[in-house]
Every structure is written in structure tokens, then in C-alpha cells.
Amino acid sequence: MCGIWALFGIPEYSKYASYAMKICSRGPDVFRMETIPHFQNCCVAFHRLAIVDDLFGMQPMRIKALPHLYLTYNGEIYNHKAVGKQYDFDFFTKCDGEVMLHLYDKFGVEKMAQMLDGVFAFCIIDTKKKEVHIGRDTFGIRPMFTLSEEGKEKGILALSSEAKALVPLIKHFEKNGNKIVVKPFPPGQCASYGLTPEGQTTFIEQNAYTKIGKPPVYETCVKPDSSDAMENIRKLFSEAVRKRLMADRRIGCLLSGGLDSSLVASYLTKLAKESGIDYPIQTFSIGMEGSTDVAAARIVAKHIGSEHHEVIFTAEEGIQALRDVIYSLETWDITTIRASVGMYLVSKYINKETDTVVIYSGEGADELCQGYIYFHKAPSPDEADAESRRLLDDLYLYDVLRADRSTAAHGLEMRVPFLDVHFTSYFLSLSPEIRQPKDGIEKWLLRASFDNTDALPKEILWRAKEAFSDGVSSTKPGQSWYELLQNHIKNQVPDEALAGSAELYPFNTPKTKEGFYYRQIFEELFPGQSHFIPYVWMPKWTNATDPSARTLKHYKE
Numbered sequence: 001m002c003g004i005w006a007l008f009g010i011p012e013y014s015k016y017a018s019y020a021m022k023i024c025s026r027g028p029d030v031f032r033m034e035t036i037p038h039f040q041n042c043c044v045a046f047h048r049l050a051i052v053d054d055l056f057g058m059q060p061m062r063i064k065a066l067p068h069l070y071l072t073y074n075g076e077i078y079n080h081k082a083v084g085k086q087y088d089f090d091f092f093t094k095c096d097g098e099v100m101l102h103l104y105d106k107f108g109v110e111k112m113a114q115m116l117d118g119v120f121a122f123c124i125i126d127t128k129k130k131e132v133h134i135g136r137d138t139f140g141i142r143p144m145f146t147l148s149e150e151g152k153e154k155g156i157l158a159l160s161s162e163a164k165a166l167v168p169l170i171k172h173f174e175k176n177g178n179k180i181v182v183k184p185f186p187p188g189q190c191a192s193y194g195l196t197p198e199g200q201t202t203f204i205e206q207n208a209y210t211k212i213g214k215p216p217v218y219e220t221c222v223k224p225d226s227s228d229a230m231e232n233i234r235k236l237f238s239e240a241v242r243k244r245l246m247a248d249r250r251i252g253c254l255l256s257g258g259l260d261s262s263l264v265a266s267y268l269t270k271l272a273k274e275s276g277i278d279y280p281i282q283t284f285s286i287g288m289e290g291s292t293d294v295a296a297a298r299i300v301a302k303h304i305g306s307e308h309h310e311v312i313f314t315a316e317e318g319i320q321a322l323r324d325v326i327y328s329l330e331t332w333d334i335t336t337i338r339a340s341v342g343m344y345l346v347s348k349y350i351n352k353e354t355d356t357v358v359i360y361s362g363e364g365a366d367e368l369c370q371g372y373i374y375f376h377k378a379p380s381p382d383e384a385d386a387e388s389r390r391l392l393d394d395l396y397l398y399d400v401l402r403a404d405r406s407t408a409a410h411g412l413e414m415r416v417p418f419l420d421v422h423f424t425s426y427f428l429s430l431s432p433e434i435r436q437p438k439d440g441i442e443k444w445l446l447r448a449s450f451d452n453t454d455a456l457p458k459e460i461l462w463r464a465k466e467a468f469s470d471g472v473s474s475t476k477p478g479q480s481w482y483e484l485l486q487n488h489i490k491n492q493v494p495d496e497a498l499a500g501s502a503e504l505y506p507f508n509t510p511k512t513k514e515g516f517y518y519r520q521i522f523e524e525l526f527p528g529q530s531h532f533i534p535y536v537w538m539p540k541w542t543n544a545t546d547p548s549a550r551t552l553k554h555y556k557e
Contacts, residue, residue, distance in 0.1 A: 002027040002059075002074040003047035003408075004144070005165050006123055008132060008193075009156040009200035013043045016172070020045040022165040026074070028411040034060055036070060036125055041199035044072050044123070049413060051076070051247050051358065060125075063092040066101050068128040073097050074161055075120030075142045076415075078243040079218060083115060096246065100124070109133040109190050113209045114217045117243070117421065121185070123159060125195070132193045132201060134159060138210055139364070139419045140187030140396025143404055150179040157193060157201040159185070162405070163330050167526055182529060187396050188212070212392045213428040216421050224426050229434070230449035232426060240420030241267040244360065245275055252282040252356035254346065255308070257296025259443060259456075259463060260362025260371070264417055266455045268360050269304045280307040282356050286346040288313060288481060296460060303457050311349045313342070315484035321345060323521055328409040329401060332522035332530065334515050335537050335547035336402050338485065343406040351410035363403045364418035367391035368427055369443040370435055374539035376442065381432035387540055388435070389428070395419075397533045489517045508535060 003026030007013045017033060024031065027047025036042045046059040061071040080099040084091055089102040096118070103112035104124055113135050121144035124133045136144050147158035147166045156173060160166045166182045174180040185191070191206035210216075222239040224232035241264065245251065251272065253265040269281045283306040285297035294310055301308035318341045325344050326337060350356055366372050370388055378384035400416070407414045417423070427435070430445075438444035447461055455461070493513040501516050502509045505523075507530050510516040515536065523530070538547050 002049050003161045003165075004059075004072045004074050004121065004123060005045040005047075005158075005160045006043065006072065007156075007158045008042050008195065009198065010158065010169075010173075011041050013041060016169060017043075017045070019165050019168050020047075020160075022168075023047060023160060023162045025411055026161055026408045030058065032058060032060075036127065036199075038127065039195060039197060039199050042125075042195075044070065044125070046072050049357070049411060051249050051413060059097075061093075061095070061097060061101065063098060063101060065090065065092070066105055068126060069101050069104065070125040070127070071097060071101050071122065073100065073120055073122035074144075075118055075122070075137065076244075076246060077116050077118040077120065078246060079117035083218070097122075104133070109135065109192060110207060110209045113190055117216065117218055121161065130195045131204070132157070132195050133190060134185065135190035135209070136185050136187050138188045138212060138421050139392070139400060139424075140184075141400055141404065141414075141416060141419060143396075143401070144185040145182055146185050147180060147182045149173070150181045152178070154196070154200050154202045161408075163526065163529065163532065164327070167529060170528075184396070184532060210421075212389060213425055215425045215429075222422070229430055230445075233423075233446070233449040234453070236420070236423040236426055237263070237417065238267055238271065240417035240423045241360070242271045242275070243420075244415040244417055245272060245277070247358045249357040250279060250282075250355050251277070251358040251360070252284060252350065252354070253306070253360040254343070254362070255283040255285050255297045255300060255306070256362070257285060257293045257298075257300055257460065257463070258362070259447065259461065260365035260418065262297075262300045262362075262456050262460050263365075263446075263450065264360050264362050265300060265306060266304045267417075269306050280305075282307045282309060282354060284309045284311065284346050284350055286311040286313060286342045286349075288315070288479070296463060299457060300460055303460075309349070309354070311346050313345050315479075315481065315488075317345065318342075318481060319485065319488050322518075324409075325406070326518060326521045327525050329405045330522075330526060330529075331397075331401060331533055332515075332519045333398060333533055333537055334512075334518060336398050337518050338482075338514075340402045340406050341481075343402065344409060347407045347410040347412055350412060357411070358413050358415060359407055360415050360417065361403055362418060363399050363414075363416045364392075364395065364424075365443065365446065367395055367399070368418060368424055369446045370437060371443040372539065373442065374542050374544070376437050376440070377541040378436065379541065381436050384436050385428075385432035392424070394534075398537050486514065489513050493517050493520075505530070507531070 003023035005020040024047050027049045029050045030048045033045040044060045059072045077096040080096040119137045119141040121136045121142040145163045149155040170180045188210045189208050192204040194202035226232050253268050255261050255265045283301050285294050287294040325340050403414045493516050498516050510519050
């Protein structure tokens, strides 16, 4: 996990350097800011969390063989050694990102991105061609925002891992009728700009270099070679976990006790031991007193032999964290915020109480494997498949955003094997019929694939899905996280305020006091930026009144 920040065509850029410090939690180890020789009004800043190559991994990265190229990126490239061997690249560093410089020099930016097995948000400055190239991984697991002047062919450009380091710039440049826009850069795309000696940029092109479900073009990966789909699922999932062991810092895993994080934790402890990691894998669960998640996680931790940590939080602690959570997430989405509180608080614990830095998690499985309760109501396999792909397309705005920002706020690096491109493309290639819920059980295919293994106890493997706000909750009547949160918010938002919300917030008007409360905080922190997300996450094919699906009949059963 690192933080990248860059300005192009902005005079007296040093006046704005303090804004780069707003993302310092992403890289607490060391900070660097550099100018680009022979190009005025440009600077690149980097916050580093050192995971691989402590000595030569600092950015912006330059190497002797390609001195005209500058690289700054946030991410991990899992196939860097294999690609280097394939093309006989002469690496100067041990840093995985160096392969991007060699691939760009050999193939250009689009083919370079296609050849990377990993997660990334990057900026390459080519001083010879006088161009700037930016791009983001398939699922947008690593974040990137851009700032530009709307409607102008030539002008300023800025980029950052998080919007909070760009939004304050708007007031400095939105004058003379210029419209300054900050927006998330879309996953799976690259954009190229010309660069003048004065540092101004001219848009050249922006293209999708891949799409979700498309098999990767790189050859350096394990391939499904069995006629048994479940065997291939196990094999590709195992490889997705294994390749993410690449780290010089201690690795751990979030463990809710649900299917997804439990499978990740099980394979992580097994593969870490096989790979020679000589410390016990730490697992972390969080919940309120009496939480069903904490109880289930305890069973899993005992089964897999992890060094387990339980974090108990109170409703007061969760409520007090809400503003910080919204600032970290940069969203007003109800379910994202509600479900992020636990992840934010457990990440805070990990940072303060342990030396674990790299964190595995189970994000992506619900979208990929049709784990949400409302998939039971899908009218047909094809419509369920279309909904699954839609959720994956938008994941960077919701659950992936939650996972990245909740952990990065505390200097941790998140890794999500369920969103491995090879694993997801294979899973989506299977027929829509076998990927649907079966016998009243969501994620049936995923569960069945591990049924004849010792990965998890049966009670966990086939445990019904719970909404986060219920799984972390106390089982005492009226003491759930959801209920306590609603009781707090109803006293913070007067009835007349909600009644006038359409006038105050015409775009995606909040329908509940909870939605109004979050939106109000968001607008205070990021005024005029409600376009960061296009809609509030809600179940489909239902008359649900809450995004967590607690109103659905199947959920109550």
C-alpha cells in the first residue's frame, strides 16, 4: 500500500505540497517529492509503505537503462519475476514495479498493462516522447483519482490515490468560468497525455485494455487443466492466495467467520507454512459482545491453527468513528459506511497492537459467486449472471473501496485473492446455471468445491450469509449494531431536515435519516463531490427497504 500524488501544469506547485500529506497514512514509512527536469510546473510525490525491496523501492522510480522514464505506482505485480525471465529483462532493483518500466519501453502502455498480473494504479512520465500515461488494474483494487479542467484540450492535470488530496485544489483553479472536475479513474483503463515544456497536458486517448471476465493475456500463470470445474476452482484459488504471499513484511488475515474470509484464512495459513514463512499467521475478528461472527471466527482459527485476535467494540466506539470512516472512505453510500466501521476499527487495532502490515481479506466473493441473498430471487440464470458482472464492474465504488480505504487509513496493505483476474475469469466462464444459488444456499458452487477438503469445518463452510451489521452485533434484543446506530441517528436528523432533503440534495436524494446523516457529513468533508458514486447500493428484484437485505424473507429464515 502506498500513496501517489502528482501535479502537471500547475505554477508554484510548492504552495500545494501540503495537500499531498493528506494521504500520508497510505505510506507511513517514507515520503519523497520530486520535480521533473526540463518540464516546468510539474512534481510527483510518493508515500511509501515498504513491502518489497527496502533499499531500491523508492519512487518516483528511474533506472540506468531507461533514464528518460519516471514511474510512480501503488500496487504489487505478482508475475514480475516470470515476465523478467520471459523477456530477459535486466532488473536493477528487487522491486516488483520495475518490470513496468521494461514492459512499457518494449510494448507501450496498453500492452504493458495487459501483461501485469497484479493490482496497480500507475503514472509513467516519458520525457523522451513528452507524454504522461496513467492506468488502473482490472477491478480498481488500487485507487486513483484525477483532477482536470473540463472541456479544455490543454491544461492542468493532477492525480492522487485518494480524492482528499485533490479536492482542496479546486478552489485555487476554478475561476474565470473554468470547471475543475475530480473523479475516480475507471478500472481496466489507461489514458495518455502529451506534456509541454511548461508542464501542461494535452489529452491523447483513453482506452480499456481489458474487461472483467476476460482471460488474462499473460502466459505466466497457472492454468485450469481439469475437466472437473470444482477441482479447477480449488487450484486457481490456491494459486491466487499463494502468489499474494510476496512480501518482506508480516502477513495476516481478517477473519469474520463467514465463508469468504474463512477460506482465505485457511489457505493462507497452509500455504504460508509450505512456503517457509516462519511466523504464525495472525487472524483478526471484530464484533460487539456476543457477536456471532466472533464466535464463528474462533472456530475457524482453532481449526486452521492461526494466532487469533478478537477485537470487541461498543456502539459508542462505532458511532464515534463514523466521521473518520466517511473521511477515509470518501463515500456517502449507506451500506459501505455501515459495514466499514468494524474494518476500520480492527485495522486500527492491527496497526497499534501488532507488527502485521499485509492483510488478506475475502472481498469480491459475494459479487463473483452470487453470495447476496437477493440472488435467490433472480428471474433466470442469465439475469443472475448479468447482475454478478454488473456488481463486479462497480466493485471499486463499494466493497473494494471499503477494503482499501479502511486499511490504508492505518498504514496496512489489503490483498484480495477472490479478485484474482485468472480466478475470476475462469469462474465467470462457467455456465450461469451452475453459478446460481442451489437448494436455498447462496454461493453453492464455491462451497461445494471445498466440501470434500479439510479446509473448513462443515458448520462454517455451509454457514448462511449474515449482513455485516448483524454478524458483528450483540445477540441481546435491541442491542444490534444496526438498531443502536438507528437510535443514535434519529436524534441527529430532525424530521423536517429529511423532509427537505430533495431540495438540499437533488442528486440521489437520501430516503432515510441514516442516508441523510452520512450525506451531510460527506458534503461537509467533500463539498460538491457527490458524483464520486453514482447510486446507493441496494438489492435487486426485491422491495428491500435496507441495503443490507435484512428485509428479505430468505434472510429472516
